[in-house]
Amino acid sequence: MSIEVKKPFYLRPPWNILFELHKLEKISPWSINIAYLLMSFLEEMKKMGQIDFRASGVALDSSAFIYLMKTKLLLKLQEPPKPPKVILDYVPPPLIVPLRHELTSTTIRHLLEVLDEVLKNETILINRFEKTSMRPILPDPSVIVPQVEYYLMEIEIQMERLYATLCNMVKGSGIIEFSKLIKGLPRLEAIRTFILLLFLAQREKVGLWQDENSGEIFITIGGLNAEAPRI
Amino acid sequence: MQKPQESESKGEGKEVLREKLKRKLALVEAALYVAGRPLSLSDLCSILKTQSKDKAKKIVEMLAREYANRNTAIEILELKDERYVMQLKSEFAPYVKKLIKRPLLSPGPLKTLSYIAIRQPISQKKVIEVRGRHAYTHIKVLKEMGLITIEKRGRSAMLRTTDYFADYFGLSRDITTMKRELKKILERETSEKSQMEDA
């Protein structure tokens, strides 16, 4: 075992923000480009040729946290502004309007003169509308705002499903290697499974343990949980 | 003198009746004066707080006769469908025309009104699209002035001009006919304009 551990790359700027959340207190979450950080984080990891799931998990958790902070700020912005301070001064009662008949000067001629202008404007508008041919100005809101509630609901179901699979695989209790669990799964699906495992571990349904040398993660299920070292 | 009490009360009754009639005449006069547009017998009934159209009719016709006897610049006329209007006798119009300064509406709302008139029935959404967001205020004003009606249909609102609008501009109250009239006058005006510009 080496005593001097080299500081991993992700503890250096700019990624360190994902691992040292206390720093967030000093900066606005809106100045953090999560997409850039995660992409470069993945690239960097790829370059090193070693996938560190613990770091990835923390990065993901931090990203979600920053995202939540951004959302909260957005909601804060939507709060109605405080009503202006009312300065007290004597406000007289409304004046009584004398009722008088008054002929007005607007004739059908005036009406038609302005109508001519409005119709010209209408034509211009229609032409412009046809040119832009229904191209939406903004992307669909679901693209910008992920359906958080839906995702959370879905995650519960997925967790239950994965847990059932795991129990089934070990027939009650036992140990499974992560690599075996994700064998043949596409990369994205493997990551999703890993995240679900993190959730399960957090609820103490499973235990996770990683072998320092091989990097293999062992999943302990059932009665083995209590003894399994936590990650 | 046999029934002094009764006769006295009858005398009082007459006085009261005359005063009541005078007040009713004044109420109808007040209504026609401030409205400045034809009022129906129903309108007059609601002012007189009576349900009898006959009564309202008697009162307004009495007032009209009084105006006719005075023979001055203002007259009260009965129109078709039992509507009544107070107006300036047309022979006086040329002499006092220059005093009429206030437009019915400022140009913005007038534009919105003309657009609604020619495209009605039209959704509020469409009016806003063509006229811009400030047209929300215009629509509110036009509604308040009784020039248009707003009919809610689920989430959308359909706009139409009122009979008052038709009466004011001397157009047919029937929407199809009115639109035809408007288009005809508009075309004539446009062609006159282009002829003048060509000349």
Next chain:
Amino acid sequence: MQKPQESESKGEGKEVLREKLKRKLALVEAALYVAGRPLSLSDLCSILKTQSKDKAKKIVEMLAREYANRNTAIEILELKDERYVMQLKSEFAPYVKKLIKRPLLSPGPLKTLSYIAIRQPISQKKVIEVRGRHAYTHIKVLKEMGLITIEKRGRSAMLRTTDYFADYFGLSRDITTMKRELKKILERETSEKSQMEDA
């Protein structure tokens, strides 16, 4: 019978004079009816095609007396600075108010207007502070109706009532005098209201 021709022409003259007077009365009535605002003696002179303000004054005062004698719903009043106006007697206003199709009449903007009138010249900022943010709309409407002017002074805007406002409410066009008049009217109203509430 010594000068039959002369006497005949005198008789004719009287008839003609009476007709002429009647016509002049009708012209003034027509003018006041269509204007719906106070008219000055100069305005009336130009309608009567005379240069004599005395003559115009005699005619309009005769008409005002005639209206007073008829004792109906409409009155002709003399205001300050020799201006005259035809209007509904205020006692009839509550009964026929609903027939008026003009958007000025809601109490909110009227309150803002009376505040501006009594404190003018006043900054828009101050009006908003006292009357609240909805007063922005009131100011816009009042401006559109020509009742107030907005004068930009750097970043701030100063509000004042217009001559049209003074005319409309039958007040002096001189701001100091107007404020005095207003205070009197408003005090009377407030005390009447509190009396009614006490009763």
